[in-house]
Amino acid sequence: MAGGREEGIASARSARASDDRYAWLVLGLLCIVYVLNFLDRQLLSILAKPIQDDLGITDGQLGRLGGLYFAMFYCILGVPVAWLADRGNRVRVLTIACALWSAATIACGMSHSYGQLAAARMSVGIGEAGGVPPSYSIISDYFPSDRRGLALGLFNLGPPLGQALGVAFGAKIAAAYDWRLAFILLGAAGLIAAAGVWAFVREPRRGATDTRPVAMPEVAGEAASFGGTLRLFFDRKTLLLVSLAAGATQFVTYATLGFTTLFLMREKDMTLDQVAIWYALVLAIGVSAGIYLSGRIIDRRAATDPQIYGTMPGIALLLAIPFFIGFVWAPTWPLAIVFLIGPTFLNYFYLTPAVTYVQNAVAPRQRTLAGAVLLLIMNLIGLGLGPTWLGMASDWFKASHPGHSLQLAFYTLVPFYFVAIALHFASARALRREHSETAP
Incomplete structure (x- = not known):
């Protein structure tokens, strides 16, 4: 009998180990999809100079392509797609979305006018609306809360890896061949990734890894609806402030991402080949380190210091400001790249805390919609307005400072x-008050 019990224990341990390995496999596949998601999204900014030279578009038009036009569809459609995913098969939604944005990326490479490119970019936004919220929810159901910060932190390495790979390979392809080929090849890679998700990722049971109720048990039984989830964000001050602080941060990060390659090439005299090496390295190392480290800190500190979700990104942004000013001011591109390491690392301490807090704060059946509401707030502010603002500012300064219009725009x-710093510290105060009110 003792032998049978030991065999049962060994079998249970083996099953848990197998489940853990599969969870990490799922995380790896979803991270690959996120890399392609962000790579396709940012390829426009990476190849801004050859696209401008070919199609004759202004900085303002470029900003609207990468910001407002894309965000209108990406943000708004993210909500109904998340609503569908919360009620249906999240893996299926993710697969269809990945195939759609990849096909639209190929269409970007086949564009020969500003209107065609704008329509293709809007289509990319439609597809990408179904990418991230289902992934957040799937990961949260494969990893328990004490490992969720690490898992979501690793998943959130998708943007820096996508941006870095886009700079490295997109710039190399454009320099050697043509900017259109870069869009076509990367879109084809996305279609292959969609097939991989469909074949290998199983839909997890909702709430499978939750060992305790969410912080607000009265919402746990509420049917997941956009209205109910949106009300939750406005009724619960911490959720709203964390989201607004993340959005204000993204205003800076998306504006910077949208025009850094063009700025380095046009005003710092970098070539596409130099961008493909040095700027790609800064992005790959700096942003990845910031996102990973912030996730580790959240896992270690959040249980005893809940205000860390706000104080950590606020302090990081405060430290980033002098490095950002140095990057904009630097008279040569090597010095600019050295200064750029600072904000590239410190600007991204906000993302994992925001995503982790929202995923931990709501009921399992609300996670996809809650992630969509978070992205709606963040991206309407950051993705929609950040690049649009910087492009418009550059066009405005061009009349009086034609050689340094982007430099002056970056200073704004x-x-x-x-x-963003003020909002992060406000969220920290709200988190501290909420914790003191709910603590036993």
Whole structure:
């Protein structure tokens, strides 16, 4: 009998180990999809110079392509797609979305006018609306809360890896061949990734890894609806402030991402080949390190210091400001790249805390919609307005400073740093109050 019990224990341990290995496999596949998601999204900014030279578009038009036009569809459609995913098969939604944005990326490479490119970019936004929220929810159901920060932190390495790979390979392909070929090849890679998700990822049981109720048990039984989830964000001050602080941060980060390659090439005299090496390295190392480290800190500190979700990104942004100013001011591209390491690392301490807090704060059946609401708030502010603002500012300064219009436009982002910092510290105070009110 003792032998049978030991065999049962060994079998249970083996099953848990197998489940753990599969969870990490799922995380790896979803991270690959997120890399392609962000790579396709940012390829426009990476290849801005050859696209401008070919199609004759202004900085303002470029900003609207990468910001407002894309965000209108990406943000708004993210909500109904998340609603569908919360009621149906999240893996199926993710697969269809990945196939759609990849096909639209191929269409970007086949564009020969500003109107065609704008329509293709909007289509990319439609597809990408179904990418991230289902992934957040799937990961949260494969990893328990004490490992969720690490898992979501690793998943959130998708943006820096996508941006870095886009700079490295997109710039190399464009320099050697043509900017259109870069879009076509990367879109084809996305279609292959969609097939991989469909074949290998199983839909997890909702709430499978939750060992305790969410912080607000009265919402746990509520049917997941956009109205109910949105009300939750406005009724619960911490959720709203964390989301607004993340959005204000993204205003700076998306504006910077949208125009850094063009800025380095046009005003710092970098070539596409140099961008493909040095800027790609800064992105791959700096952003990845910031996102990973913030996830580790959240896992270690959040249980005893809940205000860390706000204080950590606020302090990081405060430290980033002098490095950002140095990057914009630097007279040569090597010095600019050295200064850029600072904000590239410190600007991204906000993402994992925001995503982890929202996923931990709501009921399992609300996670996809809650992730969509978070992305709606963040991306309407950051993705929709950040690149649009910087492009418009550059066009405005071009009349008086034609050789340095982008440099002056970048300086206008400094006040937005302080807005984001103030919101992060406000969220920290709200988190501290909420914790003291709910503590036993």
